[in-house]
Amino acid sequence: MSDDIRLDGRAIIVTGSSRGMGREMADALLAAGASLTILSPEAEELHATREALAAAHDGSRVIAHVGDISDFDACAGAVEATRSAFGGLDGLVNHAGIGPLHVAPAISQSEHVAFWVADPARWARLIEVNVIGTYFMTRAAAPVLLERGWGRIVNVTTSLPNYSRLHWSPYGCSKAGIESETLIFAQDLAGTGVTCNSLFPGGAVRTSFVPEKMHANPRLLDPDVMRAPIVWLMSEQSDGHNGERFNARYWEADAGPDAAFADALTVPAYRVPPSPAAAPGDGA
Amino acid sequence: MSEIDLKGRVAIVTGGSRGMGREMADAIIEAGGRAALMTPEADELAATVEEIAFHQGADRVMALPYDISDYGQCERAVADTIKTFGALHGVVNNAALGQLNVIAPGAEDTNCRFFEADPARWAQVIRVNVLGTYHMCRAAVVPLKEQGWGRIVNVTTSLGTMQRSGNSPYGPSKGAIESETLVFAADLDGSGVTVNSLIPGGAARTKFVPEAYLTTRKLVDPSVIRAPIVWLFSDLSDGLTGGRYVANRWDHTANDPGLAARAALEEPVFNAAPEGRLD
Numbered sequence: 022m023s024d025d026i027r028l029d030g031r032a033i034i035v036t037g038s039s040r041g042m043g044r045e046m047a048d049a050l051l052a053a054g055a056s057l058t059i060l061s062p063e064a065e066e067l068h069a070t071r072e073a074l075a076a077a078h079d080g081s082r083v084i085a086h087v088g089d090i091s092d093f094d095a096c097a098g099a100v101e102a103t104r105s106a107f108g109g110l111d112g113l114v115n116h117a118g119i120g121p122l123h124v125a126p127a128i129s130q131s132e133h134v135a136f137w138v139a140d141p142a143r144w145a146r147l148i149e150v151n152v153i154g155t156y157f158m159t160r161a162a163a164p165v166l167l168e169r170g171w172g173r174i175v176n177v178t179t180s181l182p183n184y185s186r187l188h189w190s191p192y193g194c195s196k197a198g199i200e201s202e203t204l205i206f207a208q209d210l211a212g213t214g215v216t217c218n219s220l221f222p223g224g225a226v227r228t229s230f231v232p233e234k235m236h237a238n239p240r241l242l243d244p245d246v247m248r249a250p251i252v253w254l255m256s257e258q259s260d261g262h263n264g265e266r267f268n269a270r271y272w273e274a275d276a277g278p279d280a281a282f283a284d285a286l287t288v289p290a291y292r293v294p295p296s297p298a299a300a301p302g303d304g305a
Numbered sequence: 306m307s308e309i310d311l312k313g314r315v316a317i318v319t320g321g322s323r324g325m326g327r328e329m330a331d332a333i334i335e336a337g338g339r340a341a342l343m344t345p346e347a348d349e350l351a352a353t354v355e356e357i358a359f360h361q362g363a364d365r366v367m368a369l370p371y372d373i374s375d376y377g378q379c380e381r382a383v384a385d386t387i388k389t390f391g392a393l394h395g396v397v398n399n400a401a402l403g404q405l406n407v408i409a410p411g412a413e414d415t416n417c418r419f420f421e422a423d424p425a426r427w428a429q430v431i432r433v434n435v436l437g438t439y440h441m442c443r444a445a446v447v448p449l450k451e452q453g454w455g456r457i458v459n460v461t462t463s464l465g466t467m468q469r470s471g472n473s474p475y476g477p478s479k480g481a482i483e484s485e486t487l488v489f490a491a492d493l494d495g496s497g498v499t500v501n502s503l504i505p506g507g508a509a510r511t512k513f514v515p516e517a518y519l520t521t522r523k524l525v526d527p528s529v530i531r532a533p534i535v536w537l538f539s540d541l542s543d544g545l546t547g548g549r550y551v552a553n554r555w556d557h558t559a560n561d562p563g564l565a566a567r568a569a570l571e572e573p574v575f576n577a578a579p580e581g582r583l584d
Binding site for chain 2: 159187288
């Protein structure tokens with residue numbers, strides 16, 4: 022583990038942190054000394070998680086903010102709550118999202134379905150939360166990070182095959198949108214000291230995003246795969262890395278904090294255009 | 306492409322009242338097909354439909370004054386089309402909001418840094434583009450599957466727009482639509498219904514770009530989209546799905562439309578490389 026990296030004095034928001042990978046990342050960041058705002062619309066679970074995290078770490082370093090990232094005011098509220106609790110904001114982990122099992126006509130089906138089988142309202146809701154919510158949270162946090170001249174934004178995405186895989190709409194499509202957000206936001210932020218990168222676990226993870234009946238499969242990743250990479254990405258160690266994409270499962274903890282990322286750094290989600298001059302972003 | 310006959314074919318073209326949508330509707334109708342033009346801009350729609358009806362006949366064109374961001378209106382559009390024309394063979398998902406929706410009026414280019422955009426306007430682009438495209442696919446797919454033949458064509462954008470500064474939210478919305486194209490194509494594999502992406506190959510001379518571009522940029526003529534859309538709606542493209550065609554690379558010198566299309570076929574926008582360690 023990158024136990025040597027310390028985040029003392031850093032204030033970070035982790036969305037979707039009441040359970041699963043979000044909770045693991047929150048726990049890892051607290052263990053590294055950061056102060057955290059954990060956020061989820063699921064109030065009861067969020068408060069229970071906050072209690073557990075506060076008991077395991079220094080309770081003064083973690084606050085819970087009940088909110089839905091598809092509501093811009095809730096995002097702005099989380100930023101304000103963080104500033105007033107910790108005196109600033111240094112990082113944002115955009116992890117909250119609706120998973121691929123939540124668009125079937127009956128949620129109890131817990132399976133991937135063809136796009137015409139999915140419930141249109143739930144299909145739309147996933148896009149609202151994942152694509153627009155990630156933007157809203159980033160939009161709310163960016164001015165504070167820019168003012169400070171240093172900041173970290175990490176978008177949690179998924180493996181490339183999920184962007185074109187049978188029955189992977191709208192989840193794969195939403196993450197494809199977020200990968201484009203990462204690349205564009207990173208360049209919008211170039212030279213400001215604020216960076217934006219994508220991080221993905223590198224396989225199916227034992228969380229509520231995967232059908233319960235698969236959880237015994239030993240090939241599933243544990244959510245703790247995200248711990249070391251998120252600590253590094255939120256630290257000064259990752260200065261200069263911007264618009265990149267990291268596969269958590271290839272994190273080489275033994276290589277030490279300076280080199281552990283090297284194996285995890287992987288291809289961008291989008292092919293590189295032939296040449297900037299030949300194919301300018303045309304806005305159309 | 307006058308050799309391709311679309312007699313009897315019915316297409317819904319969203320955003321069909323002007324620009325590239327109008328070009329595609331005209332091309333389909335001139336090849337013998339029929340087009341239902343869809344846009345919530347009712348006045349412009351009525352004028353366009355009237356003009357096309359005057360030149361091509363009132364039985365070749367119809368108006369769908371509906372908004373793709375509302376699923377119920379998309380269902381109504383499909384029902385209206387089948388009721389009036391007696392059939393539906395495909396949807397051209399061309400309607401979209403562009404960067405003009407988020408940049409300042411009169412701006413000289415379409416660049417907008419994400420932290421300077423109005424959140425509500427940014428979100429609306431995603432809603433119309435990403436959800437609207439899905440809504441139309443969802444509303445049309447059942448009759449297309451039942452007849453065992455159909456076409457879904459999603460108009461997207463150049464690869465650079467999905468990854469260069471200043472291009473959100475338009476770029477991310479089109480990146481998500483590229484994923485819709487690929488996933489929907491997989492979902493529909495073997496059904497006779499194909500799903501492909503089509504791009505002009507650069508900023509086109511339409512109301513989608515700032516007026517300044519008319520003098521400052523080399524723009525693509527929207528008519529480049531005509532030959533590809535006729536081919537895509539014909540039997541000649543049977544079985545070809547999950548592709549991405551760049552209209553201004555269409556090979557008009559090829560004596561076989563399949564070869565003309567192949568020159569315009571581009572790889573998917575997403576990297577195919579393994580996601581292991583980079584060397």
